[in-house]
Amino acid sequence: MKNRITELFGIEYPIIQAGMIWCSGWELAAAVSNAGGLGIIGSGSMYPHILEEHVQKCQAATKQPFAVNLPLLYPSIDEHIETILKYKVPIVFTSAGNPKHYTSTLKEAGITVVHVTASLKFALKAQAAGVDAIVSEGFEAGGHNGKDETTTLCLIPVVCDGVDIPVIAAGGIASGRAMAACFALGAEGVQIGSRFVASIESSAHDAFKKKVLETGEGDTKLSLKKVVPVRLIKNQFYEEIDAMEKKGASPQDLALHLGRGRSKKGMFEGDMDNGELEIGQIASQIKEIKPAADILKEIWEEYLATCTKMGKMV
């Protein structure tokens, strides 16, 4: 398959594995890139020397292109960028912040830059900042999310009509059917997070991977809206926050109860009660932990079968 996304990244399939804190280190990124997709190292949960180690290991494990996800509000962002430049990482996905400043720095170094947004408004700002492509992420996505709560089905057509650069759909995609649906809406690639959390190569704690398999319909919720909206599994920590919110707790009180290190505690250390467990609604469709390459192959084959079926519906 050739389209603007496969050409832009130099990959075989327009399937991107999302950069995710605590879940997507070099092993997952290399596995996805080796299988023909685009693997992404999630740098948001890494100290600068940890990112350097992951980039080195990823380069040793694959000759294919891979990317680093860079949250623009990360405190040591300059050190992360130094690592990216030093090791000539070819592609960077920026998120959670204003793309205006860092896009030009990265582009000047010859890096392909993609920005993750949850609205057309910010997609247009990213396009103006010079990024090469947009990830448009809907309300159903796991982890941090936009304030507008626009779902993938409503977001993708609006962004595709509104920008000239290619659009990668994210949020609610864990199957080839959903990939085909997003392509019908105008996307030229998909970014998949939750499905790859439950992969062999994901660095998530085993207890969290198993929890993802058990997550059913209605078991996640967009929480902490007064602080930063984040989709979580409804565990004990979520219930505590929910009870505070229903009583009208202030952003300060909520941030205090959140504290520091909750996501590490949950997703990396395996505390299923007190940790922050970030996953998308589509977890309800994930039934098995598999090698990343198998996941990618299944999605691609179902995508092809769905497109064939659609062509026959006319």
Next chain:
Amino acid sequence: MKNRITELFGIEYPIIQAGMIWCSGWELAAAVSNAGGLGIIGSGSMYPHILEEHVQKCQAATKQPFAVNLPLLYPSIDEHIETILKYKVPIVFTSAGNPKHYTSTLKEAGITVVHVTASLKFALKAQAAGVDAIVSEGFEAGGHNGKDETTTLCLIPVVCDGVDIPVIAAGGIASGRAMAACFALGAEGVQIGSRFVASIESSAHDAFKKKVLETGEGDTKLSLKKVVPVRLIKNQFYEEIDAMEKKGASPQDLALHLGRGRSKKGMFEGDMDNGELEIGQIASQIKEIKPAADILKEIWEEYLATCTKMGKMV
């Protein structure tokens, strides 16, 4: 096109116009049915004698099948059912309540019964109650909504895999692209509300129709979650409720402020400040008030073009 939905209803296109309070009377239903889709009279905002009048007028205006939407918690439901039986309305869409009791009454009279739900759990209950098809409605839909907040993209594949009867997708659909996306996910029909609110034949107040055209990205929100979740345009009334919710207002206080007749005041009488304005997220894509037949034709043609494009993507 022939599939289980067109066969079940005896219609040309698997496009259903949602039954909506204050917006879908006989004129809209007849226009959609005459154009080859399935029109639905929304009985939830009608006194029994008003429904009778609308059914009579609809029968005079079209020889094609049409349906009545019946909210199962409607206080005078027995009188509504009497009207449905008396005039031999061929199809009933039930919603907002338990389908267990009334489905058999309707089925015994030879009526095709469809139930509207927002989860697989309730879709299975409706199937067990004997309904002929399911409408699965995602979080992005306008008006009353489920507690799980599952989006259409996440909901449709799960329901299609879980039930044996055909599934009609709803929520976030106002174009042929979105229709194709839902068919890729496994749906065999689409139910479209918001797009038909902004039609010539809709009984919505002109001020509300115009308001729908002005509704942009992020301008609707699922509100009143402690009472009954409902997606509203963010107007003065919404802001009042939102401020109360942020301070931890009780369900009783919220219900008191909601009071009675808010939806009529907004959608039917045109009070854009104090009325309840129910519309879906997809309103941001609606740019023109048109005849219902033109809307249906455009959606169908874009659907066909999208399927053709998808078939060529393999």
